[in-house]
Amino acid sequence: MIRSLRGMNDILSEDYERFEYFIKTASEVARRYGFHYIETPLLEETALFKRSVGESSDIVGKEMYQFNDKGGNDVCLRPEGTAGVVRAFVQNKLDRKGGIHRFFYHGPMFRYERPQKGRLREFHQFGVESFGVASVYEDASLIMMISDIFKALGIGYTLQLNSLGDQNCMPQYRESLVEFLDLHVSEICNDCKRRKETNPIRVLDCKNEACQNLYKEAPKLFTSLCESCKSDFDTLLKLLDANAIAYEIDTHLVRGLDYYSKTAFEFVSTEIGAQSAIAGGGRYDRLVEFLDGKETPAIGFAIGIERLLELIVMPQKEREGYYFGAMDAEALETIIKAGQAKRSTDTVIIEYTPKSLKAHLKGADRVNARYCAVIGENELKDAKIWVKDLQESKEETLSLTQFKK
RNA sequence: GUGAGAUUAGCUCAGCUGGUUAGAGCACUGGUUUGUGGUGCCGGGGGUCGCGGGUUCGAAUCCCGUAUCUCACCCCA
Known part of the structure; x- marks a missing residue:
């Protein structure tokens, strides 16, 4: 891999x-x-x-x-x-x-x-x-x-x-600090010896305790x-x-x-x-x-x-968009067409495998959809679509033309 | 670049001093008699035990190497 x-x-x-x-x-x-x-x-x-x-x-x-x-x-x-x-x-x-x-x-x-x-x-x-x-x-x-x-x-x-x-x-201060470091070069850690040459100001940031004690005596930038x-x-x-x-x-x-x-x-x-x-x-x-x-x-x-x-507190995620599913293979074409039309305004997830209503509801829930829209035998026969609002737990059966609105 | 620890299923981990087909929870998936989710019950799939060597009759388990992750140093946002 x-x-x-x-x-x-x-x-x-x-x-x-x-x-x-x-x-x-x-x-x-x-x-x-x-x-x-x-x-x-x-x-x-x-x-x-x-x-x-x-x-x-x-x-x-x-x-x-x-x-x-x-x-x-x-x-x-x-x-x-x-x-x-x-x-x-x-x-x-x-x-x-x-x-x-x-x-x-x-x-x-x-x-x-x-x-x-x-x-x-x-x-x-x-x-x-x-x-x-x-x-x-x-x-x-x-x-x-x-x-x-x-x-x-x-x-x-x-x-x-x-x-x-x-x-x-700053340049004056840097000079006085280097002078101080030169005087105490035997007492500072190896990192500070290196810093003295490359970027002397950085010694102030050293985590070594002995160095920190020493630097209490060092010239202070703040007062300079x-x-x-x-x-x-x-x-x-x-x-x-x-x-x-x-x-x-x-x-x-x-x-x-x-x-x-x-x-x-x-x-x-x-x-x-x-x-x-x-x-x-x-x-x-x-x-x-x-x-x-x-x-x-x-x-x-x-x-x-x-x-x-990992520190970010995210706003609570709300249910959003539509989930479309068919209960029988015959309704698949209709559901895909209806879902595709809805995509002009909403997030739409279409399930391509026909399955039971319960399975579709589970699927809609899993993708955190607000609405679950399903066409089964009855709906297909009457050119209707069953839509459930998963947040409010309300459902209705609409005609397909009405649904598009 | 230096020092230390870890690496087993998608995730979090168990697997005692080497011993037969490697486990759990969660997740996923299907069913739960006639069309109702997020919360019941039953089932299912999924692992070359990081990788490569070695020791051994036998290695997830011991040894060596290597990669990656984590922690500290260094440095920095």
């Missing part, structure tokens, strides 16, 4: 219903916030991700589905969504056009990782990207959008917030923020307070992708295991420039769809 590749799953039946329900709900909320759908290719030039996500990140360093295509181009399956949207934004010269551009997207992403619960090699994200708004009001607005989406889906979460600083305060970062963060907190959005400030919250600055946030669920981040995002004011565009402030987030599928 040929199986799907490791970490790549089919989405079907009930899972797909949840999947579709999520997309529909999240898209509606995004549209209400003035965002428009954008579709970008799954395959992009590898350089796009190297320059945006950053070569120091694990995503680019070791998790990309990268290969040379037949034309010799170095390409890869997208590991995340932001880079492609920013590329499209620049390529379509929206940075030159000016103004505000707000997009949302959803689709598959690919990372060559060891799969586990909530972490697949092909997984799906829903994300939004907003270009052209420097105001921290947009940061608050995006957080409220996620809150709205989760509220609509019945999903509980904790919101964690931090500020990563900008080009004025410049004036504008500090006041923006304070404003953000005020806005969230005013809109009854609960949050925790986590000064060790770090984003894994290099392009983030200033506001960083993560929505976390305690109900889904180790891969607990269900949404994450932040500001990336420099990224458009990095990708050869005109300096444009921007912010976005992404939601991991598979991770929250």
